[in-house]
Amino acid sequence: MARYDLILRGGQVVLPWAIEPLDIGVREGRIAALGDLRRAEAEQELDCARLHVLPGLMDAHVHLREPGDPAVETIATGTRAAVLGGLTAVFDMPNTSPAITDSAQLAWKRAHIEGRAWCDMGLYVGATKRNIAELGALEAEPNVCAIKVFAGSSTGDLLVEDDASLEAVMRSGRRRVCYHSEDEYRLQARKGQFRSGQPHRNHMLWRDVECALLGTKRLMALARKTGRPAHILHVSTAEELAYLADYRDICTVEVLLNHLTQTDEAYERLGGYAVMNPPIRDRRHLEAAWEAVRNGTVDVVGSDHAPHSRAAKERPWPETAAGLTGVQTLVPLMLDHVSQGRLSLLRLADLMSAGPARVYGAVNKGRIAMGYDADFTLVDMAASREITEDWIASPCGWTPFAGHRCQGWPVGAIIRGHVVMREGEVLGAPIGRPIAFR
Numbered sequence: 001m002a003r004y005d006l007i008l009r010g011g012q013v014v015l016p017w018a019i020e021p022l023d024i025g026v027r028e029g030r031i032a033a034l035g036d037l038r039r040a041e042a043e044q045e046l047d048c049a050r051l052h053v054l055p056g057l058m059d060a061h062v063h064l065r066e067p068g069d070p071a072v073e074t075i076a077t078g079t080r081a082a083v084l085g086g087l088t089a090v091f092d093m094p095n096t097s098p099a100i101t102d103s104a105q106l107a108w109k110r111a112h113i114e115g116r117a118w119c120d121m122g123l124y125v126g127a128t129k130r131n132i133a134e135l136g137a138l139e140a141e142p143n144v145c146a147i148k149v150f151a152g153s154s155t156g157d158l159l160v161e162d163d164a165s166l167e168a169v170m171r172s173g174r175r176r177v178c179y180h181s182e183d184e185y186r187l188q189a190r191k192g193q194f195r196s197g198q199p200h201r202n203h204m205l206w207r208d209v210e211c212a213l214l215g216t217k218r219l220m221a222l223a224r225k226t227g228r229p230a231h232i233l234h235v236s237t238a239e240e241l242a243y244l245a246d247y248r249d250i251c252t253v254e255v256l257l258n259h260l261t262q263t264d265e266a267y268e269r270l271g272g273y274a275v276m277n278p279p280i281r282d283r284r285h286l287e288a289a290w291e292a293v294r295n296g297t298v299d300v301v302g303s304d305h306a307p308h309s310r311a312a313k314e315r316p317w318p319e320t321a322a323g324l325t326g327v328q329t330l331v332p333l334m335l336d337h338v339s340q341g342r343l344s345l346l347r348l349a350d351l352m353s354a355g356p357a358r359v360y361g362a363v364n365k366g367r368i369a370m371g372y373d374a375d376f377t378l379v380d381m382a383a384s385r386e387i388t389e390d391w392i393a394s395p396c397g398w399t400p401f402a403g404h405r406c407q408g409w410p411v412g413a414i415i416r417g418h419v420v421m422r423e424g425e426v427l428g429a430p431i432g433r434p435i436a437f438r
């Protein structure tokens, strides 16, 4: 009789091509059988009847703040939040304090993951005007998901804003480069013009549509000129989404859960807890983001989990820290969007598993198929639960989605055959590893 380490029995399995009722056999951390395994046995069996088994969902855009302020977030706390929210991997941004911009800091972070991370991790390296000559070597180091360029300033001190430096970054290597795209010159020119009015709403008037569109147009011109593939992070405007449809040869697209879920009414309701870069905008842009999900413009949906202390969020605007927590609430809210008919579970798996794997080149991740890593997110579409702040595992302790009831909830996370979360409990030890990228 065939023996496995783990069998997931009787789930509705979200394959790349269809959802099928299948059993899954896992051996040595890999998918070793897909089909009818009634005659097989295993060390451990999970009853997945009435559940959907998704490929391990990944959040390709998180800021875990380490090194930084452990009272806000750490790799241990942020990855614990990730698995509680049903994720199996996160890609961690480099704008920590200090920022991750050289080989020694990257080595520190890679080693630091061991024994602390609850899920697998990809690591970004930040571009600066001083490390351009090293970027080609840095992107080739193990576990680097991508080089991240802040072409417009945000949290932290990373910034490469001028065309000559951006072109030099693009000529430094060959892998896809990730951009925060807001035109820095327009940001600076408009800063200070919005002192009156509803203070938090001023955030979106300052960092307006033109800031984002101008930044993206400049980056696309340089990407075409140099032939260097680009990934525009958190695309937030209808105008950019329409524009980028003509750049599919060179560009992939991320949209954030926040821009698919929140509109500018949030400024009055949440105050500083609605402030992020690029900003939450009016409904026209939310509708364009959903249209872009439906028509295939969007490759990846992420959270841009960007925790800050309550004190920093409650500072009067414009001193309010920009960024919202989201790593733990991403899957529940996306499942709720599925329940509301805005996308299918197949498309969700494409945006949060296959999409990140394809865009960043993650090895052995992104699909339920023979030989791939045994990473799964188990979801119960019949479960209904409210997001509450006491559930949030990040030390900063808040979410802009408190009170939101979700139809559909993640009830399990399995990473390389290890069951790391089941029914809201984190299990075992932190077995997260750095991911390999091609």
Ligand code: DOR
Residues within 6 Å of the ligand: 063, 095, 154, 155, 180, 275, 276, 277, 278, 306, 307, 322, 323, 324
């Ligand atoms: O709102 C944001 N917060 N946008 C960013 O680009 C950075 C992030 C952070 O690190 O706080």
Ligand code: ZN
Residues within 6 Å of the ligand: 061, 063, 093, 304, 306
């Ligand atoms: Zn970010």
